[in-house]
Amino acid sequence: MHLILFLVFAGLCLAGAINLLLQSHPINSALSLIVVMVSLAVLYLLLGAEFLAAAQVIVYGGAIMVLFTFVVMLLNAGREERTLGSRAARAIGFPAVVAILAVIATVILHAQGLGVARLSDGITSTEELSAVLFTKLLLPFEVTSVLILIAILGAVALARHSEGNADSQGSAERTGEK
Amino acid sequence: MTILWFILWSVLKVAVVTVVMLLGVAYTVLLERKLVGRIQNRYGPCRVGPFGLLQPLVDGAKSFMKEDIIPSGVYRPLYLLAPILALGCSLILIGVVPFGDPRVQLHDFAQYCGPWIASLVPRGLYLFQISDVNVGLLVILGVTSIGVYGIALAGWSSNNKYSLLGALRSSAQLVSYELALGLSLVGVVLRAGTLNLRLIVEQQGTRGILSWNLFGGMQFVAFFIYLMAAYAETNRSPFDLPEAESELTGGYHTEYSSMKFAMFFMAEYGNMINVGCVATLLFLGGWTNPFGNLFGTSHNVFVQALLPLFWFVLKVFSFLFLYVWVRGTQPRFRYDQLMNFGWRWLMPLAILNIVATSLWLALR
Numbered sequence: 001m002h003l004i005l006f007l008v009f010a011g012l013c014l015a016g017a018i019n020l021l022l023q024s025h026p027i028n029s030a031l032s033l034i035v036v037m038v039s040l041a042v043l044y045l046l047l048g049a050e051f052l053a054a055a056q057v058i059v060y061g062g063a064i065m066v067l068f069t070f071v072v073m074l075l076n077a078g079r080e081e082r083t084l085g086s087r088a089a090r091a092i093g094f095p096a097v098v099a100i101l102a103v104i105a106t107v108i109l110h111a112q113g114l115g116v117a118r119l120s121d122g123i124t125s126t127e128e129l130s131a132v133l134f135t136k137l138l139l140p141f142e143v144t145s146v147l148i149l150i151a152i153l154g155a156v157a158l159a160r161h162s163e164g165n166a167d168s169q170g171s172a173e174r175t176g177e178k
Numbered sequence: 179m180t181i182l183w184f185i186l187w188s189v190l191k192v193a194v195v196t197v198v199m200l201l202g203v204a205y206t207v208l209l210e211r212k213l214v215g216r217i218q219n220r221y222g223p224c225r226v227g228p229f230g231l232l233q234p235l236v237d238g239a240k241s242f243m244k245e246d247i248i249p250s251g252v253y254r255p256l257y258l259l260a261p262i263l264a265l266g267c268s269l270i271l272i273g274v275v276p277f278g279d280p281r282v283q284l285h286d287f288a289q290y291c292g293p294w295i296a297s298l299v300p301r302g303l304y305l306f307q308i309s310d311v312n313v314g315l316l317v318i319l320g321v322t323s324i325g326v327y328g329i330a331l332a333g334w335s336s337n338n339k340y341s342l343l344g345a346l347r348s349s350a351q352l353v354s355y356e357l358a359l360g361l362s363l364v365g366v367v368l369r370a371g372t373l374n375l376r377l378i379v380e381q382q383g384t385r386g387i388l389s390w391n392l393f394g395g396m397q398f399v400a401f402f403i404y405l406m407a408a409y410a411e412t413n414r415s416p417f418d419l420p421e422a423e424s425e426l427t428g429g430y431h432t433e434y435s436s437m438k439f440a441m442f443f444m445a446e447y448g449n450m451i452n453v454g455c456v457a458t459l460l461f462l463g464g465w466t467n468p469f470g471n472l473f474g475t476s477h478n479v480f481v482q483a484l485l486p487l488f489w490f491v492l493k494v495f496s497f498l499f500l501y502v503w504v505r506g507t508q509p510r511f512r513y514d515q516l517m518n519f520g521w522r523w524l525m526p527l528a529i530l531n532i533v534a535t536s537l538w539l540a541l542r
Contacts, residue, residue, distance in 0.1 A: 027256070027334065031256075031327075031331075034327070038324075050311075050312055050313050051313055051316070054313045054316035054317060054319075054320050055316070057320035057321075057323070057324065058316065058319050058320045058323055058360075061320070061323065061324055062319075062320060062322075062323025062324060062326070062356070063323065063353065063356070066323070066326050066327070066330065066349055066352075066353055067353070069327070069330055069331075069334075069349070070330070070346070070349045070350070070353075072334075073330065073333070073334045073342065073345065073346060073349075074346060123312065125312060126312070126313060126373060
């Protein structure tokens with residue numbers, strides 16, 4: 001049962017990812033990405049990580065991808081023109097991708113003590129997860145929150161900066177018209 | 179318990195609950211029309227059936243009969259997907275809601291039909307909850323956040339300025355108020371120590387109304403925030419900017435007709451019921467008796483099973499009543515007021531509520 005579900009959703013995930021690359025319209029790509037995110041959440045659930053699955057749907061499926069579609073809708077981006085890409089990019093790109101994948105795969109296969117996750121009925125409760133998160137991994141957790149805070153401050157600073165620019169540009173245009 | 183029994187029973191439960199939910203949606207529309215009518219000093223629908231009680235059926239038939247127009251400029255796949263997504267997300271949520279005492283089993287009733295049938299029906303087939311999920315609250319938040327796409331895609335794929343504006347307003351509004359909504363629920367989760375809806379309710383059932391999270395748990399600030407955010411999340415007045423008739427004709431569903439429009443309509447009212455269910459579970463003690471054990475408990479199996487159902491429906495009904503009351507009396511917010519209110523008032527207030535609740539729990 002778990003294996004069947006795994007195969008179905010892993011297939012859906014891969015299909016979504018490939019569709020994301022093949023679609024020429026940005027909104028279709030964004031929607032394929034949502035399919036990828038949600039089927040990933042189902043895979044987490046199959047591995048017994050229910051909190052992670054729910055967080056994946058809420059944060060990635062619900063919040064981040066809404067912003068993606070929001071931006072696509074706001075800019076009303078049209079169809080991309082399909083080009084074959086430069087020959088040099090293809091000549092270097094494909095071997096580079098293969099090389100990177102090979103390196104990542106060997107590192108993961110040779111790494112020790114990563115722990116095992118099986119397709120099973122066993123579910124890691126939110127309590128267990130938070131106990132590990134707030135005792136063993138407290139420092140990385142807090143550092144991540146500082147990182148996010150810095151990102152927010154950066155976004156605010158950028159928005160303010162460009163706002164000031166837009167104002168000065170606008171006034172320059174207006175004076176130019178006169 | 180065999181897996182076959184379980185699957186059969188689940189399918190049956192899903193079918194019954196979906197039908198009840200759709201009927202509830204239909205009669206919520208009637209409730210709104212009647213109540214708003216009364217608020218405006220008129221009768222509301224009163225011609226079809228006694229007191230207009232058959233009006234929803236006639237409305238449904240009308241929606242089916244209408245011509246289904248698909249404008250030529252729309253982006254078809256998403257135009258067709260959007261109403262399904264909206265309605266699906268609104269109907270799916272009831273699946274994790276315990277709407278009666280979940281300990282009641284089918285076995286309890288089978289005993290009344292004779293020992294032979296009782297021996298046939300296995301134990302463990304629960305009556306009043308479709309699925310008991312450990313992270314039920316997060317499932318609700320997740321499905322709600324996916325529901326945004328129904329509206330966003332409808333507005334974008336319609337290829338119409340009004341629709342697009344409605345959809346943009348709606349996505350911005352939903353993303354903004356989702357934060358306040360989620361944060362307002364943290365206080366309740368902190369008190370309960372679990373995300374399981376059944377356990378959250380059971381902890382509120384000990385002393386009736388005094389142990390509700392709203393009163394005994396001192397979560398009235400959280401309840402207020404939840405209420406405001408819920409109005410915004412369901413696009414209801416006074417935050418119904420995505421479909422502001424005077425500015426956007428119909429907002430995101432301007433280009434939809436016939437049954438597709440009806441699906442958006444049903445999704446909106448379904449979401450109202452969902453929000454009412456969540457408020458009932460988290461703040462108003464769910465299916466438990468508001469009088470606690472004041473009047474003693476009945477030993478009749480049927481009363482024990484049906485009384486919690488009655489309390490739950492009554493609480494959700496009062497929430498819907500409040501919804502309509504607010505719609506009938508409050509004017510619509512301006513867009514900048516909406517955003518200011520959400521980000522500058524509700525968000526900080528929700529964070530303060532979390533801090534206060536944690537302090538209270540830590541120092542108690």
